[in-house]
Amino acid sequence: MELIRKAKGFLFDLDGVFYQSGKPLPGAIDALSYLRKSNLPFRFLTNTTTKNRHTLQENLTNIGLACIEKEIITAGFAGIDFLRKKGSPSCRYFITENLKQDYKEFEEDLENPEAIVIGDFDEWTYDLLNEAFYHVMNGAEIIALHKGKYYKVDSGLRMDAGGFVAALEFATGKKAQLVGKPNKAFFQCALDDLRLVPEEVVMIGDDLINDVNGAQNLGIPGILVKTGKYHEGMIESSKINPDGLIDSIADFQNILN
Numbered sequence: 523m524e525l526i527r528k529a530k531g532f533l534f535d536l537d538g539v540f541y542q543s544g545k546p547l548p549g550a551i552d553a554l555s556y557l558r559k560s561n562l563p564f565r566f567l568t569n570t571t572t573k574n575r576h577t578l579q580e581n582l583t584n585i586g587l588a589c590i591e592k593e594i595i596t597a598g599f600a601g602i603d604f605l606r607k608k609g610s611p612s613c614r615y616f617i618t619e620n621l622k623q624d625y626k627e628f629e630e631d632l633e634n635p636e637a638i639v640i641g642d643f644d645e646w647t648y649d650l651l652n653e654a655f656y657h658v659m660n661g662a663e664i665i666a667l668h669k670g671k672y673y674k675v676d677s678g679l680r681m682d683a684g685g686f687v688a689a690l691e692f693a694t695g696k697k698a699q700l701v702g703k704p705n706k707a708f709f710q711c712a713l714d715d716l717r718l719v720p721e722e723v724v725m726i727g728d729d730l731i732n733d734v735n736g737a738q739n740l741g742i743p744g745i746l747v748k749t750g751k752y753h754e755g756m757i758e759s760s761k762i763n764p765d766g767l768i769d770s771i772a773d774f775q776n777i778l779n
């Protein structure tokens with residue numbers, strides 16, 4: 523595929539492309555070592571916010587996907603910069619304890635926060651959702667680390683953080699501010715890091731909205747991979763046209779040769 527062959531650098535989604543349910547996908551380890559051998563610059567661009575960047579880097583390295591922190595741009599990590607630029611508001615977090623470790627510089631306010639921060643969080647209850655609703659009605663801004671619809675684990679699809687964000691937006695009539703993919707600033711951060719312009723890279727991911735269309739909105743070709751959450755009819759039922767389609771990250775090396 524010409525787009526991949528002529529690219530000077532790559533942006534990769536992680537979950538559903540390189541790993542799934544905590545295990546590397548077939549061919550992922552080889553694809554990563556091929557990238558390194560060929561000195562092809564890349565960044566992992568992930569909306570995963572279950573873990574902070576340091577823990578994610580350790581976990582990836584432990585499953586054979588050796589990388590350094592700087593190569594992983596996560597929505598959780600980008601959220602810190604986002605909050606700083608907003609003047610470091612006091613926050614109520616709906617994120618994992620692990621990610622919270624990265625947010626210590628911001629005051630946690632359980633009573634009257636200036637912002638609520640929502641990421642991957644599997645402890646939602648009616649009471650917690652209602653508490654978030656109450657804060658927003660009281661003037662707190664909604665900061666969504668991402669608005670993913672669903673993701674894939676070995677046992678099937680799972681509902682992602684986006685539905686909870688959407689519920690709060692619907693109930694309060696306020697719009698969340700989005701940190702991760704498909705936010706243009708998030709992609710731009712990766713481009714700046716690689717010192718490349720949109721036409722020089724390609725984005726490869728399993729999410730049509732966040733990966734493919736998010737990249738396309740910035741002029742980066744978006745390639746859909748048929749692993750992870752990919753399913754038959756996915757493209758047809760959307761208005762998004764990927765710039766390319768590959769079966770799996772295992773094909774990456776063959777395409778480049």
Ligand SMILES: [Mg+2]
Binds near residue numbers: 535538539728729750
């Ligand atoms: Mg994915």
